[in-house]
Amino acid sequence: MINETVLLESRTLRDGVADRTDVLDRVKALSLLPDGTHVTTAMIAAYFQVGIEAIKSLVKDHREELDSNGYRVLTGPELRSFKDLSGISARTATLALFSRRAVLNVAMLLRDSEVARQVRTYLLDMEYLARTGPVENFVHRPPNNLHDLNDNDPAGLDDRIDRRITDVLGKTVVPMLNALIETAGEQRRDLISVREDMRRAQGKLAQHTQRLHRLERAREQRxxxxxxxxxxxxxxxxxxxxxxxxxxxxxxxxxxxxxxSGDRGADITAHTADGRRLVVQCKNFAPHRSVWSGEMQKFVGTMTLHHAEAALYVATCPFSREARDIAVQAGVTAVHRGLLEAWSAGTALSVLR
Structure with a gap:
């Protein structure tokens, strides 16, 4: 069964998902240098919650791969020029920089980090790949017209769903298995068997998914x-x-x-209908993620910086208990996933009334 550990072993798989750098911010907010593009060794160690030496050791073992994904070490005139452009005042003879792509590369190689493990898991999540890939996905895309949801034409609906599921499996899972088969060695026979089982399962999966779609359309809260x-x-x-x-x-x-960059911690500013200055932080995180206390504390500082009289922290995920407590003490309205769903559907937030 494929899980996040396959990325640790196969460079072919890592190269195949190296462009999906958006998952970094979905798992945890990634701080960047003032140039808005790079991070340092210390910053990447903080992101993955490991020691700096762990990052240096990983770079030593995988330097060629990281170089291909944007890792570089600046020295001499190039370093001075970068310091001038980015406003960095650190006095150092060399500076190692990681691009976002290189940071994702580290996430796919770093074994002893829970954050890295979450990134790998998110990369291989089937629903995420289906939603963000080039496949036209019925579940996550609103219908163009009422005919798209018409059960009077079940054959046409089933055919469209079947094609989409086949595309998802064909463009994600099966290619991963092919890459593993090429590099696996003694597990080759088992992987070939898994691949064939996956192909045979496509028809059954399509049938179950068709039933799921009909149930979802029948729900009042669809x-x-x-x-x-x-x-x-x-x-x-x-x-x-x-x-x-x-x-x-x-x-x-x-x-x-x-x-x-340059927003001083505020994604949106506005005035409420009664004239109060409003500051808003927006986090489009994965649903399994949580907003942590440190992130809420940082936003409370942003409120002071913008002289805000009202504040919203809007996230597509839950808030930790500590983050909620801080929000209550500071007067921040924590808009979690459930409240955001109701707000989007037309329910006004009390702080805006």
């Missing part, structure tokens, strides 16, 4: 589920724009989306 599925598939920029739209819908004025 529109809400569709909203959350759409938000899970958004990029962080799209998610911020979505939240800005909800603020405007509920009477906020002067709504400005900042995002990226």
């Amino acid at each position: 529109p809400l589920g569709g909203v959350m599925a759409a938000m899970d598939a958004m990029t962080w920029r799209e998610f911020e724009q979505h939240i800005a739209g909800l603020l405007r819908r509920d009477g906020c004025t002067d709504v400005r989306v900042h995002g990226g």
Whole structure:
């Protein structure tokens, strides 16, 4: 059975998902240097919650692979130029830099890190690959017209679902098995058997998925589920724009989306309908993730910096108990996944009334 450990063994698989750097921020917020592109060895060690020596050892063992994904060491004039451009004042003769792609590469190689393990698991999550890949996915894409949801044409619906499932398996799971078979050695025969079982299972999986779709369409709350599925598939920029739209819908004025470096910790600023200055943090995290106390404390500092009279921390995941306690003490409205679902469906937040 394929799990996150396969990425530790197969460079072919790592190369196949090296562009999916967005998963880093979905698992945990990644801080960048002022240039908005790179991180240092110390920063990457902090992200993965390991010692700096662990990162240095990994670089030594996998230097060629990391180099191909954007790792570089600056010295001399190149280092001075980078310091001038990025505003870094550290006095050092060399500076190792990791691109986001190189950070993801480290996540796929680092064994003794729970954060790295979560990144690997998220990369191989079937639902995530189906939602963000090139496959046209019925579950996570709203229908173009009512005919798309019409059970009067079950043959056409079943055929579309079957094709999508076949595409997902054919473009993700089976290629991974092929790559493993090439590199596995003594496990080759077992992997070939798994691959054949997977191909035979496609038909049965399609049948079960068809039934699932019919049950989902019958649920009264299906529109809400569709909203959350759409938000899970958004990029962080799209998610911020979505939240800005909800603020405007509920009477906020002067709504400005900042995002990226230089936003001083505020993704969105606005004024409520009664004139209070509002600051908003948006986190489009994976549903299994949680907002931690340190992240909430950082946002409380942002409130002071922006002289905010009201604050929202909006996330597509739960908040830890400590984060909720800090939010209550600081007057921050913590908009968790369930509350966000209701807000998107039309329920106004009490802080905006």
